[in-house]
Amino acid sequence: MSFDRSIKIAPSILAADFANFGAECEAVEAQGADWVHVDVMDGHFVPNITFGPAMCAAIRPHIKGVMDVHLMISPVDPYIDAFAAAGADVITAHVEAGPHIHRTLQAIRAAGAKAGVALNPGTPAESVAHLLDLTDLICVMTVNPGFGGQKFIDMGDKIRTLRAMIGDRPVHIEIDGGVDPKTAPLVAQAGADVLVAGSAAFKGGSVSNPAPYGENIRAIRAAAEGVWA
Numbered sequence: 001m002s003f004d005r006s007i008k009i010a011p012s013i014l015a016a017d018f019a020n021f022g023a024e025c026e027a028v029e030a031q032g033a034d035w036v037h038v039d040v041m042d043g044h045f046v047p048n049i050t051f052g053p054a055m056c057a058a059i060r061p062h063i064k065g066v067m068d069v070h071l072m073i074s075p076v077d078p079y080i081d082a083f084a085a086a087g088a089d090v091i092t093a094h095v096e097a098g099p100h101i102h103r104t105l106q107a108i109r110a111a112g113a114k115a116g117v118a119l120n121p122g123t124p125a126e127s128v129a130h131l132l133d134l135t136d137l138i139c140v141m142t143v144n145p146g147f148g149g150q151k152f153i154d155m156g157d158k159i160r161t162l163r164a165m166i167g168d169r170p171v172h173i174e175i176d177g178g179v180d181p182k183t184a185p186l187v188a189q190a191g192a193d194v195l196v197a198g199s200a201a202f203k204g205g206s207v208s209n210p211a212p213y214g215e216n217i218r219a220i221r222a223a224a225e226g227v228w229a
């Protein structure tokens with residue numbers, strides 16, 4: 001997985017048809033998705049339960065590109081090897097999920113995946129200042145994690161602070177929650193390059209009618225890229 005700072009759209013399959021994940025992954029990729037984002041929730045760190053490593057392994061053959069696994073679980077460390085073995089390219093853990101985030105990021109890299117660290121809206125940018133050389137991606141939550149379809153919370157100042165802290169390190173800034181064509185320019189302008197979109201990516205489409213996925217992805221990308229025009 002090579003590094004670049006172009007805008008990447010990562011549809012979250014939290015908004016897909018739960019009875020048809022393999023076909024949904026293929027459909028969004030065929031319609032222009034750069035990454036596929038998988039929201040893993042445990043009913044403990046967040047108030048919702050979704051998928052585990054077996055589901056990630058099941059959809060892996062249906063994803064040609066990057067499988068981006070966002071762990072909203074606590075503890076994280078006992079499950080890292082299982083998600084890496086399931087084929088995750090990126091594994092992101094929350095800085096709030098445990099006392100030893102250094103150990104977690106090192107374990108993710110040791111397992112062969114890119115290491116991401118996520119921050120809830122209430123967590124300041126400075127909480128990851130000491131992690132910049134241990135991480136490949138910082139995920140800025142623009143909703144309180146747990147559910148799709150929530151209202152976007154403006155984290156522009158945090159994104160700008162992180163972009164300045166990162167400097168020329170090869171670290172992605174990913175935004176997760178409420179991303180759509182209206183909010184995408186705000187986060188892109190602030191310095192984000194990976195935009196997770198659930199509701200706004202899957203809106204109006206289905207595996208039997210995937211064209212709206214393409215329209216949605218193109219609209220988010222054009223809005224984000226438009227800030228540089």
Ligand SMILES: O=C(CO)[C@H](O)[C@H](O)COP(=O)(O)O
Pocket residue numbers: 012014015037039070143144145146147148149150176177178179196197198199200
């Ligand atoms: O991590 C998440 C929720 O915890 C989801 O990825 C996020 O909310 C995306 O969904 P939407 O675009 O519908 O807001």
